[in-house]
Amino acid sequence: MKGVLLSGGTGSRLRPITHTGPKQLVPVANKPVLEYAVEDLRGAGITEIGVILGNKGRNEIQKLLGDGSDYGVEITYIVQGNPLGLAHAAGCARDFVGDDDFVMYLGDNILKSGVTDLVESFEAGDYGAGIALQEVDDPQAFGITDIDDQGNVTKLIEKPDEPPTDLALIGMYVFSPAIFDAITELEPSWRGELEITDAIQRLLDDGYEIDSHVVTGWWKDTGKPEDILEANRLVLKDKELNISGTIEDGAETDGQIELADSAIIEADAVVRGPVSIAENTTIKDGTYVGPYTSIGANSTLEDIHIENSVVIGDSDITADGRIVDSLLGRKANVESAAELLPEGRRLVIGENSQLKL
DSSP states (O other), rough: OOEEEEEOOOOGGGGGGGGGOEEEEEEEEEEEEEHHHHHHHHHHTTTTTEEESSSSSSSHHHHHHHHHHHGTSSEEEEEEESSSOHHHHTTTTTTHHHSSEEEEEEETTTTTOOSSHHHHHHHHHHSSSEEEEEEEGGGGGGGGEETTTSSEEEEEEEEEEESSSSSEEEEEEEOHHHHHHHHHHHOOOOSSOHHHHHHHHHHHTOOOOEEEEOOOSOOOOOOOOHHHHHHHHHHHHHHHOOSSSOOOOOOOSSEEEEEOOOOOEEOOOEEEESEEOOOTEEEETTTTEEEEEOOOOOOEOOSEESOOOOOOOOOEEOOOOEEEOOEEEEOOBBBBOOOOOSSSSSOOOOTTTOOOO
16 A cells, blocks of 8 residues: 655645745644654555645755655655645546555644554455544534445535534545546536545445544644644643753753753743753743743744744744744744834734734
8 A cells, every 4th residue: 555645735824834835844843744644654554655746845845755764665756736626636646556555645634543543444345445534513614424324424525515414534545546537537626626525426426335434532634823733732742752952950840841952941941841842942041931832943032931832943032021822933033122112012924924912
């Protein structure tokens, strides 16, 4: 079985963070989201992975993953170009997949339990496709499945006005090669895209059985800033965190802390985990770093209170204030204006920024 990892898309819901890079490289607990997907595929025994690239961020993604050897996999890059739908992206992998079954994994998703159970469930039967499902609160926003009393999938609907169930497809699929013929028969939806739900429905109409696997544990689509923060919280809560860096005498620390070997927590700083602090980062005197916070590499924090936040990295945060529930992009600097006149806030705000002052 092979893997197909989708890494295209424009990341419009994460702007301005994604103005300068692909959404799949935004870090969660100081690790790019895309790496979690690669590790999940490898954990399911899948070592041949095709990475679908869009028009944006190709070089950054290839620089991160390389040939896959650092992750114990073999990576082939496949260019999709314009994002014309999940089914279109899957169809681009036809030559790579050949006659094999394959897992398709959306590269901006994180799943606590990985995809091993989904793969094993698919391999236990004779299916045209396998789908991962989870109950959601807003089924109108997802592709939804209808299931009969025996648990068989009978229908799939993309973003229905009147959902028959609350079981949503969550971005991990297993397909037989039959999916490719189904894709070639599709017409674009009202969104102008080739919908993967329509392709799976065509398999159903052609007599193929569809395996459904309801995922237990958390799952996050990291497409919006609040999703990044929630995913960061969930990963830090479950992750085994280790201290390799320096904690000076007089620093106050408790809870689980991940501290890179070149990172420093200075005396009179307070860090309460779970927290991840990356390499070449200094938490200076007078700083409070609270739970569920990740501080990226090459950053300095001083005289700031920050919690439940993600600092992507290369940042200086030296304002005397309190930051909560925030996502700070790379090279974002937050300084004090206390000595400046006239008094007032001084902002340089990118397109699609969100502030609560």
